[in-house]
Amino acid sequence: MSNPLLYGARWAWVNLRNEVLVLPSRTLALLWVAGVLLLPLVYGDPYILRIVAMTCVFAIFAASWDLLAGYAGQINFGHALFFGAGAYTSALVSIRLGVAPWLGVVAGGAMATLFGFAVGYVCLRLRGSYLSLATLAFPLIALGLLFAFPDFSGGELGVSGVRSLAVSRTANYYIIAVVMIVLVFGMWHIADSKFGLVLHAIRDDEVAVRASGINTTRYKLAVFAMSAFAAGIAGALYAHFLRVAGPSSLEVALSFQVVIWGIFGGVATIYGPVAAVFILYPLTEWLGSFRAFGELRLLIFAVIVLLVLLFMPRGLTPWVRDKLETQCPRCKQRNGSWRAVCRLCGAPLGLGAAAAQSPR
């Protein structure tokens, strides 16, 4: 016990065994983090690294959409605005002003946050479908302005020749992967905190929340800004990774894509959209690599989404989680579905629970 290193290792192992390995979902999350971080060491194929790096960028983007749409219920159809704002700002700043790429990424995030405030402010009074359809307009207004001033924005071709984040391919990958993990876990933490609880409440009944003395306006603006910040960082990383910021980062297709990822994975979970991106994006790229499927890639993607939804209308991850885990009827903690009694309070689970709860 005297050795602090040994003590630390023991503490880590006990926590790992008692907090992480007891639940399949937490084990999967750990495996996923380890997999993302260890991939370049195990399998350094440039093509695979490139695909996974792009997946990470879109995972940030999808998670940020979920924070806004899933938790706060502000279903945004124009999320590409923040992505595009991040991409264009970061690209223009690093080319025109010649600043370091990391500073460009921060500038992209800041600009996207400003856009988030602006959109949030404009949309404060809109609800439900009105909000969704109105937000669809913003990236298109931005796109129209970009095309109208090609000297500033590069028009159709976009801003090319952006410096990459780091010199080596592996360093590039690690920067994106680490930023992704930090942002995704950060958003997960926010969503699970008291702040996230208020967002849940706003989604379910905004009037009741206001009646409870909570300033919903401030919360809505804050969540717009946070979500936009993460999306802007994703856009900036995208611009530096592909070394070009083009009009495709503002298109309707991207806004719809993120809605598909979010709902396919399961809304109001954060990990759901991330899982959806990690499944769907490599899958579509892989399908696209076949000559026969190349043209049908988007078609197959849409059919898969449609079929999965018919069987799991709440999304993929809630369905899988319900198969792997059960909730304790007494203390509401989650347990692996193989357990007969709750790991925390000892209440009987599954069929045993039903028998114990039924009257004699």
Next chain:
Amino acid sequence: MFQDILVTGLVNGGVYALLAIGFSLIFGVARIVNIAHTAFYMLAAYCFYTLLVRLHLPGALAAAVAVVAVTALSVLCYRLVIEPVREHESAVLISTIALALIFQELMLYAFGGNFLGIPSAVDGVLVVFGVSIPYQRLLILVVAAAMLAGTWFLLYRTRLGLAIRATANDLEVANLMGMNVQRVAMATVAVSVALAAIAGVVVAPVFVVDPFMWLTPLVTMLAIVVLGGLGSLKGSLIGALIIGYVEAITVFVLPQGAFLKGAVALSIMVAVLLVRPEGLFGVVFEEER
């Protein structure tokens, strides 16, 4: 130029009105935000092209077959894809997006990404007050006006229309009064897609036909519907005329107008929403406060 603006705005406004009213109907009755609405418009244009140019059917027959086929397809899609997930709003939303993507990719695969042209049904121009209007554009205007009148007749002078309006007003009470709301929803889908298909068929000779032709009208249509007020038919009609004229004025007056017409139209929608969050003629739905 003034006369050009007058005519172009009216013709575009008519087409937009056909699309927006159909979308509004479905939203009002079934609360479905149907992203695939303009995809059906695209399908109808392709169907018309195939029948007319490839199979050499006479124009009127080809148009009729295209509209009926697309309407039947929409009812099929509704039964197979939308109805099983009706109680999950978000699932319905991405089902319609997925449907639109599927149609787009199928057309891309079958016809390629080229622009396809369709010969006008009627050639020649009509000269009124010194403005020459091609007959095809006049036809669009006449068809749009006829269809709007037909929709009005259907909604306000028939039993089906009464059922549709009742369901849109209050689904539960309509159900309690003995209306089969499922069937009303299906009939509404058919009527609304038929309007979109008619729009697709009449504009096909004027615009080009390509697999991505559904995106631009989709955005404009959504802007119109939000501008006029979701679920309000009068709002959709007036919104369509407003946006049609705004686009025409932007294109003819501003430099770089062709790029900016979407941005200006959408900015007007945003401006209206800032003043009236429920749109010009919107109804505040009690259950969606």
